Amino acid sequence: xxxxxxxxxxxxxxxxxxxxxxxxxxxxxxxxxxxxxxxxxxxxxxxxxxxxxxxxxxxxxxxxxxxxxxxxxxxxxxxxxxxxxxxxxxxxxxxxxxxxxxxxxxxxxxxxxxxxxxxxxxx
Numbered sequence: 452x453x454x455x456x457x458x459x460x461x462x463x464x465x466x467x468x469x470x471x472x473x474x475x476x477x478x479x480x481x482x483x484x485x486x487x488x489x490x491x492x493x494x495x496x497x498x499x500x501x502x503x504x505x506x507x508x509x510x511x512x513x514x515x516x517x518x519x520x521x522x523x524x525x526x527x528x529x530x531x532x533x534x535x536x537x538x539x540x541x542x543x544x545x546x547x548x549x550x551x552x553x554x555x556x557x558x559x560x561x562x563x564x565x566x567x568x569x570x571x572x573x574x
Contacts, residue, residue, distance in 0.1 A: 452476040452563050456546045459568030462536055466572070470531040472546030472565055480524040483549050486531045487558055488542035488570075495545070499531060500555040509555045513539075536572045543567040 458470040470486070485500035499520040500509040508520055517536075522529040529546060547561035554560055 452479070452482065452548055454546050454548060454563055454565035456544065456565040456568045459544060459570045461571045461573065464536060464538055464572055464574050466536050467532070467534045468536065468570060470533065470544055470546075470568060470570070472529045472531075474527045474529070474548060476527070479527040481550065482563075483555065484520075484522055484529040485547045485549070485555060485561060486520060486529075486544060487547060487561075488540075488544045489567075490542040493542075495558050497556040497558070498544070501529060502555070511556075533570070536570075538572045538574045541570060541572050543569050 453475040455473045462468050481503055483503045486498040487495050488498050489495040497511050498514055499518055501520045501522050517534050519532045545567045546565040548563040549561040551560055
């Protein structure tokens with residue numbers, strides 16, 4: 452599957468952005484989808500995930516209550532709505548897809564990656 456992320460940009464602290472990830476392939480609904488981010492000089496970290504069954508969602512603690520992940524299997528897209536953005540949310544954001552099992556929180560458990568979209572939050 453190929454993933455194409457979009458929607459990044461420059462926003463002031465407290466503002467909002469909506470990231471979108473479009474996926475190719477006919478079996479999108481069978482993939483669990485996740486968002487990760489990587490700030491300069493830091494490791495890639497988990498942000499949010501949406502499972503392939505039951506609609507379970509997972510968030511890292513720092514974004515709970517501010518970010519919302521959603522998916523539209525009819526359109527093969529997954530979105531990340533980001534509200535109340537903070538300067539520490541600045542990073543390149545990646546969408547990822549997986550069919551394997553294991554923790555949603557580890558990037559090692561994802562099979563496919565998009566190219567990343569830059570989010571910059573100014574103070």
